[in-house]
Amino acid sequence: MHSRQRLAEKITRDAMSTVRQYQLFDNVVPGFALVIYKSGTKAFNVSYRFNDRQRRYTIGQLPAWSVVAARERAKAIRREIEMEYDPLGNCEAERVVPRISDLIDRYIDEHLPKLAARNRSDQSSMLTKLVLPQWRNRLVREMAAGCYRPAKKLLRRSAPCPTPIRANRLGEILRKMFNLAVQWKLRSDNPAQGFHKRPENARECFMPLPCNHSARSPET
Template identity: 35%
Template structure:
């Protein structure tokens, strides 16, 4: 059906009875037509050919689009086609472009899945609970710096430190989006992070004594032994809880942490003190020979996965309510520094790959250095 379209004609075309829709083609602008569905809905369409293919593009619904506006849009679109562009393909490509939610799922599956279990839990929670409800439906290519800045500001009102962690996560995710050709440029670049003061909580000798004395008579010796091992080795909680016996050479006093269990994803070999070896030998002697895990869960088929309640109650009894389990690692490092060991040696024991990570403990070396200067002063002053 071909006829010069008019507003009166567009309104008067009867809906089809037997077909799903009917189209009346305009004789003034070639390819422009009005499509009427069985339900009576009307919309302007444009038919064109490009690359030996016939294409049909919907311009818009009537009367939201007037006939005059539809004709102007049809002419403009045809000029694009003459220049080699395919407007329908561009629209389909935009519709198929990944959303932030889809990017996040790929990021979690292909990148985060190779990280430690703790990292997987943290980043999955941050993305699904804090980020996706706000920008998950946005197209990856449409996310601007202002969107990330607004997100970061909103999150910072409640949890400024976590807002920084989320921003760091998004920076990595959008870097991968660039590699995967989802977009150009990282919208997180230039973001002003919230200031952070790193924790500097170290247990005093008196606090260590109170803590260790409580471990001796505690009914839960499995968790008590984890705390003992953390104090003796400076290991991270996850490294200790997931440890298996094949990681230990007790005869030579060595713990070889596999890359899958370390934060840096690198194998970390550390010597064990006599006290640490004795503790591990005692634990091993109390287990059945077939047990793989140093600290097995209740079913013995996997490692112990939860001890937060144990630690919370223990620190309350020890009167150190502000101390986290990770502060035991800081305490281990502080003892090493105060003993006069160099930062590179301490970094090697802790498994640090960057010197600045260990440098946070540098100020703790003041005491032994002050003692050394006092010795010189005593000699000089004696004359």
């Protein structure tokens, strides 16, 4: 049986690593403990049961987390569990939610092979060089409707003076990609549906860059 004591800064600081990892359990918050790994790394966690499954939620490592802060986080986690909410299960679910990088990969793998070689190369280049750097980690389902804005400054990898022809091309690609996202049931609507072509004056320098707004953020 694990011995329990009130974890304090001195106890966590003095805990030494051994040939096997072990835990020091707190006697204030059930399941709250400090784990000491063989490497010497120390981290706070909370052990609990949810739906007859034993779970362990890692709060964070020393010294980034103090005992006091980690204990308060552990209390909050216990309250969530009492409300029948599994914090670890929610984290696992978030990891499998598709992001824009996943959508671009699927678009390139499944849709672009159907196109002519030059068209395929052009679309792949625009998505990976212009869109991916800005939207890589954004969730597909949280992209806001009409998330485009004109910008004079271009991304580093874009051409020095792109024309509205290229801007229109990018808009059409994004509209098609999000149409497929709807077909693939990654979201219920197309946030690029309202895109309209600009007059194509070849001498004008312009590029609509994907903005950084999501459905949770107000548009500017």
